[in-house]
Structures are given as structure tokens and as C-alpha cells.
Amino acid sequence: MTIAAPSVPETGTRPRGAALEFIRQQPLGAVSLVIIVIMMFAGIFSPLVAPYDPLNIDFASILGAPSWEHWCGTDAYGRDICSRLIYGSRTALVIGFTSSFVGSSMGAVLGIASAYFGGKIDDWIQRFVDVLLAFPLIVLALVVVAAFRRFVVGGVDVNLILAIAIPIIPRVARVVRAAALSVRVMPYVDAARAAGYSHTRIIFRHMAPNVVAPYLIMLTAFIAQAILAEASLSFLGLGVTEPTAAWGLMLSGNAADFYREAPWMILFPGAMISLAVFAFNLFGDSLRDFLDPRFKV
Amino acid sequence: MEALTATRPQPAAASGALLEVEDLHVHFETSHGVVRAVEGLSFEIGRGEVVAIVGESGSGKSVTALAIMRLLPRLTGRTRGRVTFDGKQLLDLDDESMRELRGRDISMIFQEPMTSLNPLLTIGLQITEPLTIHLGMSDAQARARACELLSLVGIPDPESRLDQYPHQFSGGMRQRVMIAIGLACNPKLIIADEPTTALDVTIQAQILELMKDLSRRLNIALIVITHNLGVVARYADRVIVMYAARMVEQGEAEAVFHRPRHPYSMGLLRSVPRLDRPRGSRLETIEGLVPNLANAPPGCRFAPRCPFRIEICAQEPSLFLTDTGALSRCHRHAEIAENKIAWAAADAGTLAVAAEHGAPLLSVKNLTKHFPVRGKLAKKGAVVRAVEDVSFSIYPGETLGLVGESGCGKTTVGRLILRLEQPTAGEIAFEGTNLLTATAGEMQTIRRKIQVIFQDPYSSLNPRMTVRQIIGEPLHVYKLAPTRKAADERVGQLLSQVGLRPELGERYPHQLSGGQRQRVGIARALAMEPSFIVCDEAVSALDVSIQGQIINLLEDLQRRLGLAYLFIAHDLAVVRHISMRVVVMYFGRVMEVADRDTIYREPLHPYTKVLLDAAPVPDPTVEKARAPRLIKGELPSHMAPPTGCVFNTRCPIASQECRETIPPLEEKRPGHYAACIKI
Numbered sequence: 023m024t025i026a027a028p029s030v031p032e033t034g035t036r037p038r039g040a041a042l043e044f045i046r047q048q049p050l051g052a053v054s055l056v057i058i059v060i061m062m063f064a065g066i067f068s069p070l071v072a073p074y075d076p077l078n079i080d081f082a083s084i085l086g087a088p089s090w091e092h093w094c095g096t097d098a099y100g101r102d103i104c105s106r107l108i109y110g111s112r113t114a115l116v117i118g119f120t121s122s123f124v125g126s127s128m129g130a131v132l133g134i135a136s137a138y139f140g141g142k143i144d145d146w147i148q149r150f151v152d153v154l155l156a157f158p159l160i161v162l163a164l165v166v167v168a169a170f171r172r173f174v175v176g177g178v179d180v181n182l183i184l185a186i187a188i189p190i191i192p193r194v195a196r197v198v199r200a201a202a203l204s205v206r207v208m209p210y211v212d213a214a215r216a217a218g219y220s221h222t223r224i225i226f227r228h229m230a231p232n233v234v235a236p237y238l239i240m241l242t243a244f245i246a247q248a249i250l251a252e253a254s255l256s257f258l259g260l261g262v263t264e265p266t267a268a269w270g271l272m273l274s275g276n277a278a279d280f281y282r283e284a285p286w287m288i289l290f291p292g293a294m295i296s297l298a299v300f301a302f303n304l305f306g307d308s309l310r311d312f313l314d315p316r317f318k319v
Numbered sequence: 320m321e322a323l324t325a326t327r328p329q330p331a332a333a334s335g336a337l338l339e340v341e342d343l344h345v346h347f348e349t350s351h352g353v354v355r356a357v358e359g360l361s362f363e364i365g366r367g368e369v370v371a372i373v374g375e376s377g378s379g380k381s382v383t384a385l386a387i388m389r390l391l392p393r394l395t396g397r398t399r400g401r402v403t404f405d406g407k408q409l410l411d412l413d414d415e416s417m418r419e420l421r422g423r424d425i426s427m428i429f430q431e432p433m434t435s436l437n438p439l440l441t442i443g444l445q446i447t448e449p450l451t452i453h454l455g456m457s458d459a460q461a462r463a464r465a466c467e468l469l470s471l472v473g474i475p476d477p478e479s480r481l482d483q484y485p486h487q488f489s490g491g492m493r494q495r496v497m498i499a500i501g502l503a504c505n506p507k508l509i510i511a512d513e514p515t516t517a518l519d520v521t522i523q524a525q526i527l528e529l530m531k532d533l534s535r536r537l538n539i540a541l542i543v544i545t546h547n548l549g550v551v552a553r554y555a556d557r558v559i560v561m562y563a564a565r566m567v568e569q570g571e572a573e574a575v576f577h578r579p580r581h582p583y584s585m586g587l588l589r590s591v592p593r594l595d596r597p598r599g600s601r602l603e604t605i606e607g608l609v610p611n612l613a614n615a616p617p618g619c620r621f622a623p624r625c626p627f628r629i630e631i632c633a634q635e636p637s638l639f640l641t642d643t644g645a646l647s648r649c650h651r652h653a654e655i656a657e658n659k660i661a662w663a664a665a666d667a668g669t670l671a672v673a674a675e676h677g678a679p680l681l682s683v684k685n686l687t688k689h690f691p692v693r694g695k696l697a698k699k700g701a702v703v704r705a706v707e708d709v710s711f712s713i714y715p716g717e718t719l720g721l722v723g724e725s726g727c728g729k730t731t732v733g734r735l736i737l738r739l740e741q742p743t744a745g746e747i748a749f750e751g752t753n754l755l756t757a758t759a760g761e762m763q764t765i766r767r768k769i770q771v772i773f774q775d776p777y778s779s780l781n782p783r784m785t786v787r788q789i790i791g792e793p794l795h796v797y798k799l800a801p802t803r804k805a806a807d808e809r810v811g812q813l814l815s816q817v818g819l820r821p822e823l824g825e826r827y828p829h830q831l832s833g834g835q836r837q838r839v840g841i842a843r844a845l846a847m848e849p850s851f852i853v854c855d856e857a858v859s860a861l862d863v864s865i866q867g868q869i870i871n872l873l874e875d876l877q878r879r880l881g882l883a884y885l886f887i888a889h890d891l892a893v894v895r896h897i898s899m900r901v902v903v904m905y906f907g908r909v910m911e912v913a914d915r916d917t918i919y920r921e922p923l924h925p926y927t928k929v930l931l932d933a934a935p936v937p938d939p940t941v942e943k944a945r946a947p948r949l950i951k952g953e954l955p956s957h958m959a960p961p962t963g964c965v966f967n968t969r970c971p972i973a974s975q976e977c978r979e980t981i982p983p984l985e986e987k988r989p990g991h992y993a994a995c996i997k998i
Contacts, residue, residue: 209779213840216737217793217847218766227792231783315827316782 044312051308057301065112074102076109076267085284095286098276101265103286107294109267114298116178117186117262118249125187125248126241129194134229136195137202138221147195154192159247160254162189167260182261186248194240201233208232235310242306246299269295336363336403337507337540338387343400345379345386354612356382358564360400366507367538369531371551371572373587374561375862376833377609380544383561384510388427389417405507423453426501428494430513435497436485442469442496443481449503468499473529489953490725491522498530502537509534510542515550519724520889521950524933527553546863548591549935552576553942560584563610563620566638570645572939580647580655582662583621588937589662590867592896594919595936601874602896603662604867608832619650627651627660678751679712680851680883681736681769686710686745688731692958703957705731707907709745710984715850716877718884720898720915722891722930726954728907729887733853736885737771738762749851767797770844774856776836780828786839787824790814793846813842817872834865841872851883859890870897891934895919903927906955906965909984913991923993926966964995972997 045052064071073093080100088095094103136147154162166185173180205211206229214228253270255261262268272291281288345357357379364370372380385391386398389409402409405424409417421427429435436445446468447461456464462481469477472495485493494514501509514530515523531554534541543554551558551572558575560568560583568581579585589603607624610616616623622632631650638646642656654660686709689702706728713719723729734740736747738754747754749765757765773779780789790810793799800806811821817838828836837857844852854873858866874897876882888894894901901918903911903926911924922928929950936942952969955961964982967973976996984994 209773209775210781212734212737212739213771213773213779213843214781215739216766216769216771217796218763219792219796223796228781232781314783316829 044308048308048312051305051312054301054304054308057297058305061111061298061301062115064108065115068109068112072102072105072108074105076101076106077265078102085280085287087284088286094290095284097272097284097287098280103272103290106267106272107269107290110269110272110291110294111298113252113262113266113268114249114270114295117183117252117268118245118298120178121183121186121252122190122241122244122248124183125190126194126237126244128187129191129240130198130230130233130237131225132191133195133198134202134225134233137199137206138225138229140206144199148199151192151195154189155196157189159189159251163251163255164258164260167255179262182252182255185255185260186251189251190244190248194237194244197236197240198233201236202229205229205232234313238306238310242302245302246295249295249298335365337366337368337405338364338542339401339403340383340387341401341403343383343386343402344398345382345391346397346399348395348397349613352613355564355615356612357386360561360566362559362566362569364508364540364542367534367540368557369534369541369543369555370557370559371543371545371555372559372561373545373548373551375546375609375864377563377612378561379564380561381512384427384512384542384544388421388425388510390427419453422449422506423504424506425508425510426504426506428497428501428509428511428514430516433490433493433517436493438485441482441484442488446481446496446500446503449500453504464503465499468502469496471502471533472496472499473525474499491518491525491953494518494522494526495529498526498533502533502539505537506539508540508542510544512544513546514543516545516547519954520891520930520933521724522953523550524935524950527935530554547935548576548588548863548937549942552937552939553935555939560587563615564612565620565648566646567621567648568645569638570641570643574643574645576937576939578643578656580641580643580645580652581621581649582625582627582651582655585655585662586624587863590864591937592867592870592892593936593938594892594895594931594934595938595941598896598915602867602870604871605864606868608834608865609862619648621649626662627654677714679748680715680717680750681885682710682712682746682748683732683736684710684746684748686732686735686747687743688728688735688740689743701958704907704960705957706735706742709904709907709909711902711909711912713851713883713885715883716881717900718877718886718898720894720901721885721887721904722889722894722901723904724889724930724954726906726957727904729904730855732904733771733855733885733887737769737853738766767793767847768850769853770847770849770851771853771855772837772840772844772857775860776833776840777828777860779840780836780843782828784827785824786814786826786828786831789828789839790824790842790846793843797847799846799848809846810842813846816845816876817842818868832865833861834868837861837865837869838872841869841876845876845880849882851885853885853887855887856889857886858893859888866893873897891919891930903930906960908965909992909994910966911991911993912984917988917991923987923991923998924995925970925972925997929969929971 078101082100083092083096084100085098086092086096092102092104094107096102132147136144163185166188167181170181211224211228214224249270252261252268253274256263256268256271256274262271264271269291273288341361343357343360347354347356360383372383374380387402387409391398398410400410443462443465446465450456450461450464451458465481466477469480474480474492474495488496511530515526518526527550530541533539545551555572558570558572559566560575560581562583568575568579568584575584576588579588586605590605592602605624610620610623618633619636622628625632636648636650638648639652641647641652649655651660686706688706689704692701692703709732711719721729721732731740735742742755749769752761752765754765787810790813791806794806794809800809810824814821814824819835819838823831823835831839858869861869870893873884877884886894886897895915898915900912900914902909903924905926910926911918911922918927919931922931933950950969955968961968963978963980967977970977980996982994982996984992987993987998
């Protein structure tokens, strides 16, 4: 089949403002970006945005339905759910985003290296990945949390981030390796090797940009998983602990006991997790298309 | 064959046209606007006639075939016009009747035999499927017919092969199976879209002979779509030349080839290197690029590239009847007929000859590469002998051609020299340094001097980098330019050196045409200031008119920069044009080495003779006069290599001795080496 190649403009159009261009090309991605930005804003400026102190226990308004005073109602201790959600976005972003980013990036580098070097190195990396994959995400996270000392920097539990990031590594490594294997045999990689470029240069300059699509998809998908994993670990007493405001914790705590009397206790944190996951996934998709020069005219 | 002819009561007697295409238009709606892929195409095909549609990529030839079959994407493709087949209006038929027609009365053969068969179904099932669906045969009847079809297309032992899967067949065999499926229901018309493009020369010759023979014997009309003028000359009764969505010329094959009446056909025929003519010093080319169909120029489509352009060419030419009985879409066809205008001969230039032999730039000695066979069924230590005991030298400023069919190891040789693969044994020396024992530091300097140009201009450039980044990268890595500004200037310089405008630097590879991309690939190689370039099928993916431009560019660069090339290719005519000496490889071994003129004029090795015989020549008179000397059989399997001479399984003069001794490469005449004990 030889259908005429799509039209080629006479002069290459350079996007004037990358942000403006993104909005024009990816309106849906722009909407999700707005949601993410709002969440980040809420996370960073929680004390200014939140109407109440998220830890403030008020026995006068236990299990209060959503009202003008408490937009999202109150929980079993009379704490304002809306404020807790706002503070919770801080936890979600720090733990969820960071661990997914760290895990996916390390996985991607490992996956590309595995595909690029091949042979024995590939075999060893893949067997290591096999071992890690044998454990369910949460079990592996438990092992990591238990094995390392609690290590807190600036109020952030680095240990917890690593615990969630490490199980993500093999999963991303596997997928990225598959994509990298097909890039590995492309003549432009051979051309780079024939030019005598360093391994680092070939991996980061020539291969990595061409496996960015699966990487971004995995990254955004694992943000959701990381938020859920954080919730599970918190539930088991190994992650974020009460009374810290965290979406997962709000879902998994005693909320389940009161789902008849106070459904808003599950509804709003659940909605927030879904919204965050949805926004990150959508944004990842549009970013992938936006970064691909082939989608540009 | 009795049964086959019996099912077709009136074999000869062409009564009226079988297929009539009138004013066919095909438009595609894309995000870049409407692309007019075919415009106002009209032609007729009689029963049993063989018509070739020739054109470069994007000319609309494949789209025409798909439009006739009504296989275009429903959402974006718009077809207008009239297609009458055997009295039926194809474009007005409902889907159900059209489906019945497809595969029964019209069948189609595609280019890629590797992917057009379903790998999970047996061959037998795939051949009997149309029989049971369209002709309502019982399973036993269908199987008998399938057997008959396989023997018709020359597959030995059909009964047992019916139960095999596609992967058990070679490329040529698969294409035969595709033809068998195409023939299954006694179609009146077969449309073959580049049927032999993916095949080797010797296999191509077999398939072409088979299709021509079948069409004549079974009175099947054949539309062959191809870009290869040699194939057209071998096949066609009539030729349709398409350019930028329009038919520019149509006529009897002899007329179009010998007395073309459209400047495009004239130019196209001139730009192919030919085996049957003395080698010119420089290839003739058609300058410029095929226009973009989304906003095509008004008037004659070819005018921007046409050397005979005059004022009237701004107006759309209609199809004129010329003196040869052909139709030409050119205002000046009469002047062409009177020989008043003709293409100027390309500037003579100097005929490149083999350089005076000093010290070789690169020498390869006893190079061997075995690939270990992986997989559960493989025996331990089993290897594929991709390259076996290959030796040759290349001198500064020389072009050494390396020819052979697919799987002969020619690409592996290139990759070994580039050190993309580690040789199993042997020696590669560049400027006296052995590459296999060189230190990392030495290797770093040598790498820069040995560069490569790949076959596929689509995948050899990183899609995420702009042209400027691609060409500028080596300058940056090797600090060949002191400042950023100097690097940018050098990139501009390199771009103009390969005939591209410097503004193209900001584009991404997908925004360029195939020829432009190949030029970028060349500029990237030149950025390192190499003295030796491996050209791995560097022009085989390009259109004929572009191919000539790139070859001329390579030759110009060689003259100006004193480059040496290893030119790896399967096209004998192209290799003859560009090379000074030629190495012929078969199944991992060197069969013959000689200088260009000797090897083409008086080949010694039987394999070289076979190769030269099989290559089609773009001239119907020559093709008709040539007795089809076909080589039997196919490449042996790498899993079970032949003993003795690797060519003995297909060699016309092989004897028992050939199965026992491996012939050494010997100097049979001064400077002419061959590996054959019979010479």
C-alpha cells in the first residue's frame, strides 16, 4: 500500500508557547492538568485553603451530614472531611506521585539497559525482575518497610516512598524492556553505535525518548496504585498513621463501620482518589501524544 | 491441467472489455485536508490481457487497485466514477454481492508473502477456504482442487504440503501459495500489487514466469502494479504510467518503452541503470520531488519537474492520442513525437575507475560469523553460518559492490566491519590497525572514519530528534565544532552539501520525504568526516527517480571527499553503475570477485551467470528475445547447509565432486577470482 504521505508543511512550525500549544492540541489533557494543579495548590497551601484544622476533634458534630458548615460532612471524631481531603492531597501527591515517579523511572532505566545490553546482563536483570514480580506489590512493600529503618526527611517518610517504589520497578522494567527491544533493533540505534557514542548517550538520548509512551502510561497508572498501596500500608499501621490526613486512611479506617449512617465518609475520599487517578491517567496520555513529534503537523 | 481448462469453457475469444474504469476519483479525508489520491483515471482491460500500472510511491497505483476491489477504508476514502466489471457496476453493488465477487471473479495478490498468510492455519485450509465459500465445494472436492492448484504453481509434493503451516514455506513458496489462493476460484481478473518486490532476483524470475504462463494458459486478465520497470517489460502487453494521482501515459508496452510520449515516462526510463547498455558515467535523473497531493499545483502535475515546461503547461492537459497509438497527458506530445524535444544528456563527468592500488584502506581476511541457534529444538552448539571465510580489500577512493540474494550474509559483513557484531573468526584491518585488537582509544578514532548509510530512510533517523540535532550530534560528541554557532554553521553546510535547504534543519524526520531522509542520513555520516562509508542497500527503498539522485550524490561526494564505499545491494544494475569492483556472495561465501566490467561482461561463476540472467531489463524487446533461463530451487536452509560447494544444490553444472570439496577462491584470470572447481 502506498498512500501518499500526509502533507508536509513547507516550514516547520515551532510552538510559540509550549503551554498554549498543549491546550490547543490536547484540551482534555489541559482539563486534567488543571485538576492536578488545583490538587497541588491545595496540597501546598493546605493551611490557607482548608476551612478547619484537619486534626481538630469536635464531639459536637460527630458523623455530621454535608452542610454549609461542613461541605463534605464530618467523620466519627467530628473532624471536617473537606479539610482532611485538602490536607490529604498533600500526602497523596508526595507519597503517590513521588513513589510512582521514582519506581517507574528506575524501572524504565533498568528495562532499557536490559534490552540494550542483552545477553547475560539481560538474563540477570530479568531473573532479578522475576524474583521481585513473584511477590504481590503489598507484600514486597511490607518487606521493605520492615527491613529498613524509618527515615523521615522534612516530614516525608522516605522509607514509605521506597517501599512503594521498589515493587513498581520490576513491573515497569518488564513493559519498558519489551518496548525497548523493538527500538534496540532500529537502524538509528545502530547508527549511534556505529558513531561510537557512549552507552549512556545511546540509552538516554536515542532509546529513552522512544519508549516514553509506555513509560508515561505506566507512571500515571502507578500513581493510582501507589495511593492505594499507601492506604493499605497505613491501614496495617506501617504507613501514614492516624491522625494524619490521608485519603486512603480515610477510606480504610473506621469509615467502613459507618457506611449506612455516614456514606459521605467513604464517598468523598473515594471520589478524590478516582479524580486524582483519572486526572493523572488523562494527563499522561495527552502528554505522550504531545511529546511525540509525529503527532505534530 | 485438463480439469482446469474444462471448467473454463471459452478460453480465448476476447469479447469486449472485461474491466472498464471510467473517470475514477479517490479522495481521502485527512486531518491535513482532502488528499486526491486518484483523479480522473480511465482504462480498459480485455480478457486475458496483462496490464501494468507503473508509478512511484504516492502516484495512486495501489489506491486504484483497492478502489476497484472496494477495499478502501470506509470512513475516510471517497470513491467516484464508474467501474464496470463483466457487465456489473462494481461501485453500485451492495456489500453482499461485492463480497461474492471478490475472491471468486477478481482476486488480489499482495506484496508481502510473509504476512499475507495466516500463520495459525495450514496452507490447505487457506486454499480450500474460498472454494468452500464461493463455489460450495465439499471438503474432499476442495482438497483435491487445492492439490491441483499447488502443483499448478509449481510446489512439489502438494498432497503432504497441504497440511503444513506458512512458516514451513520460504518466501518464494509462500508467494506461490498466494497465487494458488488467487487462482482457486478461476478468477477472470487478478490484481497483483508489487507481487515480486519482496523476493530475490532468482525467485522473482521464477514467479514472473509462472504468472505470465498462467495468465496466458488460463486466459486470466492481470493487473500488475509495480515500480520496477524491468518487471513491466517482462510481463505487460500494455502499460499505464501514473504520476501524482493521474495517468500520464497509456499504451502498448513496446510503444511506451521505445517511444514514450510523455516527459515523465521518458525521464523515468532514462533514470534506471540498465544491465544491457554500456554504463554511463552519470545517472540521468528527474530533478525535484513528487508534489504533495493535498495541495497539488494547478495545470500539468509534472510541470514543476519537467525540463520542457512552457506557458501552456499551467493549463491542465487532457489525454491526447499520439502517433504511437498511446495516450499522453502532455501538451507537447507532438513535438516529442517529432524528436523536437529530448532530455539533455547528463553532464559527462569522469568515469570513475578503480584507484591505483596502494595500501588498502580496509582489508578483511577470513572473516567468519556464526550465530548460535537458540530455542528448545536446536541442537547444542548448532550455529547459522552467516558469513564464512570472506576476504577482500578496499582501496582509498574506491567503491566495492557487494551483491547477493537475501540471506547471503552481505549485510552481516557490513555489520561486522562496523563492529555492530562481533566476528567469530577472522581479521578486519583499517588503515593497518586490526579492529579486533584495537584499544578503546584507537577504536574511538577509527569509528569516526567508518560510517554507515542504511536502507530504510524511515527508521534510520531518530523520530524524536530534529534534523539539526541528528546531524549536529557527532559534532557535539566529538567536539568537532568549537562553538554552538560553528556547529550550526557546519550543519547548514552539510545540509547544502547533500542538496537540502538549511531551513530543513528544524524539521522532524517524519516531515521529510524518503529521498530527503536518505540525504539527512548521508549528511549524518559525513558529519564525522569519514574516509569509508558502508552503504547497506542505501538506495533500494527509494523511488526510481530519487534513486538516481542519491547515487549521483554519492558519486559526487566520493570525488570531492575521496571517500571509499562498500556498496551492499541486491540490484545488479545499481551495483554495476556505482562500483569499481564487485564481490558476489552466496550463502555466506564469496563466489566471485572481479572488476565491474569484467564481471558483467564475462562472469565465470555459474551463480553470477544465473543472477545476471534473472535480472529483468526494462526493455520489452530484449525481454521477449531472452530465453527464460531459470534457476531451479531456492536458497538452502541454514539449518541443513549443503556439503561441499554451497551452490551445488542449484548449480546447473554441479557434479558429485562439487558435493564433496569446498572450492577455494582462486585467481582464474588476472584480478578475477572465482570459487568454482569447474572453471
